[in-house]
Structure formats: C-alpha cells, structure tokens
Amino acid sequence: MGEGGTFWAAIMLTTVAGLSTTIGSLIAVFYKNPGPRYMAFTLGFSAGVMVLVSFVELLQQGIVSLGFTQAHLAFFIGILVMFIIDLTLPHTYILEEPVKPRGGKKLRRTAVLVAVGIAIHNFPEGMVTFAGTLNNMNTGIALAVAIAIHNIPEGIAVSVPIYASTGSVKKAFWWSFLSGVSEPVGALVAGLVLMPFLNDIVLGWMLCLVAGFMVFISFDELLPVAHSYGEEHVAIVGVVAGMCVMALSLALLI
Numbered sequence: 001m002g003e004g005g006t007f008w009a010a011i012m013l014t015t016v017a018g019l020s021t022t023i024g025s026l027i028a029v030f031y032k033n034p035g036p037r038y039m040a041f042t043l044g045f046s047a048g049v050m051v052l053v054s055f056v057e058l059l060q061q062g063i064v065s066l067g068f069t070q071a072h073l074a075f076f077i078g079i080l081v082m083f084i085i086d087l088t089l090p091h092t093y094i095l096e097e098p099v100k101p102r103g104g105k106k107l108r109r110t111a112v113l114v115a116v117g118i119a120i121h122n123f124p125e126g127m128v129t130f131a132g133t134l135n136n137m138n139t140g141i142a143l144a145v146a147i148a149i150h151n152i153p154e155g156i157a158v159s160v161p162i163y164a165s166t167g168s169v170k171k172a173f174w175w176s177f178l179s180g181v182s183e184p185v186g187a188l189v190a191g192l193v194l195m196p197f198l199n200d201i202v203l204g205w206m207l208c209l210v211a212g213f214m215v216f217i218s219f220d221e222l223l224p225v226a227h228s229y230g231e232e233h234v235a236i237v238g239v240v241a242g243m244c245v246m247a248l249s250l251a252l253l254i
Contacts, residue, residue, distance in 0.1 A: 134203065
C-alpha cells in the first residue's frame with residue numbers, strides 16, 4: 001500500500017481529472033456527434049472503472065479505518081446523498097438525443113444549464129480525489145483516472161450543443177472548461193475546511209461516502225445513458241474493459 005499524498009499532489013491530480021472535460025470538447029469539435037458505439041463503450045468503461053475503484057479500493061480502506069458496520073453505513077449514506085442531489089439537480093447528458101445544427105438560443109441556453117449542472121456535480125468529485133490522494137497516493141491516482149474518463153463524455157455533452165448553436169470552437173472549449181474547473185475548486189474547499197479535522201476516522205468516512213457517490217453515479221447515470229445508445233453489448237464490454245484496466249493499474253501501483 002502506498003503512502004499518502006501531499007496537499008499539492010492532491011490539488012494537481014484533481015485539476016487534471018477535472019479539466020479532462022476539455023478533451024471531450026475537442027472530440028465534440030473534431031468529430032461533431034460521436035457515434036453510439038463510441039459513447040456506449042466510453043460510458044460503460046467509465047462505470048467499470050468507478051465501480052471497481054469503489055469496491056476494491058475505497059470501501060476496503062474504509063473498513064480498515066472504521067470497521068465493517070460503520071464503513072457500510074457511510075457507503076449507503078453516500079448513495080442516499082447522491083440520490084437526493086440527483087433529484088434536486090437532475091444530471092442530463094445532451095447526447096441522449098441528437099443535436100440539430102444551429103439550434104439557436106434555446107439549444108445554447110439548454111447547454112449552459114447542463115454545464116452548470118455538471119459543474120455542481122463535479123464539485124464533490126474534487127473533494128473525492130483530494131481525500132483519496134491524502135489517504136493514499138495510489139488511490140488518488142486511480143480516482144483521478146476514473147474521474148477523468150468519466151469527465152470526457154461530460155465535456156462532449158456540454159460542447160456539442162454549444163458548438164452546434166454558435167459554431168464557435170472557443171465557446172465550446174470555454175464552457176467545457178468551466179464545467180470541469182469546479183473539481184479543483186472542490187479540492188481547495190476540502191483542503192481549507194477539512195484539513196484541520198482530518199484523521200483516520202474522518203478520512204475513512206470520506207472514502208466510504210465517496211464510494212457510495214461513485215457507485216450511484218455509475219448505476220444511475222453512466223450505465224442507463226450507455227444503454228440508451230442502443231449498443232447494450234458494447235456498453236457491457238466497456239464495463240468489463242474498464243474493470244480490467246483499473247484492476248491492472250491498481251496491481252501495478254500497489
């Protein structure tokens with residue numbers, strides 16, 4: 001098991017993970033609407049990565065710190081919290097429906113709302129990566145990779161309608177950047193507010209809560225959207241591939 005990371009290492013990893021939304025904007029600009037097989041595989045891959053990290057790394061480390069009962073309590077509270085957030089701020093991928101070129105103000109306004117919603121959802125993900133890195137550098141790297149992969153389709157979801165309605169590469173890139181930058185902001189808030197109170201118990205709770213967050217996102221958001229592209233088998237292949245890649249990376253990092 002690796003050692004805990006530093007404050008700045010946690011901030012750096014969170015920034016890299018958050019700003020991977022800009023990779024999605026580049027894909028959106030160069031490939032316009034990515035094909036359904038690509039999106040189904042990518043979303044499935046992201047879900048596989050996040051589920052494996054949650055159960056194999058985060059929850060297991062939480063059990064070490066908190067014990068079986070308290071760790072699972074924190075895990076299910078994490079799921080409940082994300083459920084409430086999702087009911088309050090529904091998180092919709094624009095790409096669930098085809099985007100019409102030059103959709104005008106309505107399409108642009110919708111895209112901006114999606115960007116704001118994604119930014120709000122990304123804020124706790126920044127806290128996730130920050131806490132994981134402080135606990136264990138290897139865990140932080142695994143989380144950053146998982147969240148970065150998850151953020152690429154989000155960048156596409158923001159950029160496609162912006163680019164379609166304005167024709168501006170700059171605006172598409174800028175809005176995807178804004179949707180991702182909330183993650184390092186979340187990390188900074190976690191660092192400034194939580195650092196004085198961090199101990200094994202608090203960190204254990206954070207890791208288990210985070211595991212609950214990520215499992216909920218995978219089952220409630222990523223997999224249903226992946227299946228909505230009509231490529232169910234491709235999505236499942238993506239899930240298994242994501243689990244295999246993350247398991248291999250964890251084996252190499254340990």
